[in-house]
Amino acid sequence: MNLTLTNTGSYPRIGDVPELQILRQTLARFDRQEATEADIRRAEDEMVRRAIAEQIEAGLDLVTDGQIRWYDPISHIAGKLRGTKINGLLRYFDTNFYFRQPVLVDRLIRECPILVEEYRYACSVSSRPVKPVLTGPYTLAVFSLVEWKEYRDLERRVEDYAMALAEEVADLAAAGADLIQVDEPAIVLEDAVFDLFAAGIRALAQVKGAARLALYISFGDVSPIYERLQELPVDVLGLDFTYSPQLVDRIAVEGSVKALGLGLIDGRNTKLESEAEVATALERLLPAIRSDVAYLNPSTGLEFLPRDRAFRKLQHLVRIGLRFKQ
């Protein structure tokens, strides 16, 4: 078993010292018309470099760009498609974070790549492989408001988001991404429609080419849908264990045909988990995975933590994970 130590998505874009606050300052100066878009881009580049450097320093094998340029997980993608405008704030699951809700005003069309340049930049400043992360079609569809009447039907929204994102997945694969992560947290919502969600994932899987697809789900208990997730055409299933007290037992017994992304380290609380408890869970989980790879990662992106705590979490993850690496 090859255990890859990785990040789940976001990384804090601010810290407590002035040199870690350049992005906030530049955005504020931009609002006062004292900075240009090029200035914002430079500040973002700098914070991406730092986010990657910290992940590598902590000891990760596989990093992300920290989603530094993302306003939030929904509007960063939806807002770059034609046919949307961006609306007011809404709470993101049960976090203390808010996203801007997209409004669908016309047919969704992807006019140009959304993440490819960001991915290329991250690769250019990283000595470790980079994993691009995108939000999945079902989650985008669920959190969109509808003005264009043809999208009143959720199925149509998922289909068209999936079509746009499939082009993105194909482009990321062509740009050299080996593992592409798709986040679909909305499948944990009470009224989620599994078949629509699955159709969206299948559309992405069809175009992934040589790349592998990782489906990541956070913010809820995946136990009720665990079996059905195993049937999806993805290569890796990333699971948030913080909501699922029974999930370790369940996987230890039922096993997993997929490689798993083990979200055993809580990305939303500063407390460092007991090394012994995480190690015990890994001892039980790893033999149950019928794949030659597994991933150890935080349960969610790390932007919910202050920067120093996010870094400590990653160091903690690495300390535990190294015990299981061959």
Added chain:
Amino acid sequence: MSREKLRSLGLDLPLLPTTSVGSFPKPDELQQARTRWARGLISRADLEALERRATEFWIRTQEELGIDVLVDGEQYRGDMVTYFAENMRGFEIGGLVRSYGNRYYRKPIIVSEVRWERPITVSWWRFAQSLTSRPVKGMLTGPYTVMDWSFNEYYPDRRATCLALAREIRKEVEALIEAGARIIQIDEPALSVRPQELPLAREALQVVTEGLPAYFISHACYGAFEKIYPQMLALPVDNFDLEMSNSNLDLLEHFKRSPFTKDLSFGVVDVHSHVIEDVETVVARIRQGLEVVPAEALWIDPDCGLKTRTVEEAIAKLRVIVEAVRRVRASLA
């Protein structure tokens, strides 16, 4: 029912009492002084003098506008959770965390047993009340919200955290009552975050309020209240203060299906819009409120704290509220 309680507390309020949710914008001189204080350029006493001056300004302003139940305007607070965390034991103030866009806040970390050691808001309440003969609300943040907006490194779970906070926050309520506050508002904007935890929020508020002689209001906003209504009516408070206008009065439909059985502080102006509502719009909203709640049970205020607006916008919005209420009262008489 609640009118009787108000009377028994010695409060004789007009129909449709006007009030505010809590915060008002800080005048420029205070805003600048806070920055200078954070940089160590002025003393705590210098800052506090300006906080007192701003509090006095807002009390006078509310009186002049003709507001019935006043608030101190929270000129001394940065954030509604961090302020209490800074003034109780057991918290560490963490680094910056993003709340949205380019906005960040310092999320508190619970690192040991939480303890109320001394009154937190009482001297501000006393000062504000000394400036006016109208009732001033005691204002604090509730245990469920403090729990949800803090990291927890000490307690085994959310329930233990929330109930421990409730026991300590009760002491602040007792101290406010001791000082003379008769209307106490406990803000719980996190209330709808996890609908399955509503019983916990209820239990915690019970701990905070049980047996205490005050009229309790709980403010909540910008959540999926349809998911916790009508169950939320079981919370042990007399009055819910709800944001209504930012969500197009959507909640009224739910109140029509299942009667609203508490007093309602009805948010009639949107605090996230620069636009000053016209009096007719607010009159129409109040009338819609009267369709679901009897006049005896209806209070009128903005959706939420007005600190997001400029001083001028905040005053203009309050003025519209007072005028609209005056017109509706005249038609009810």
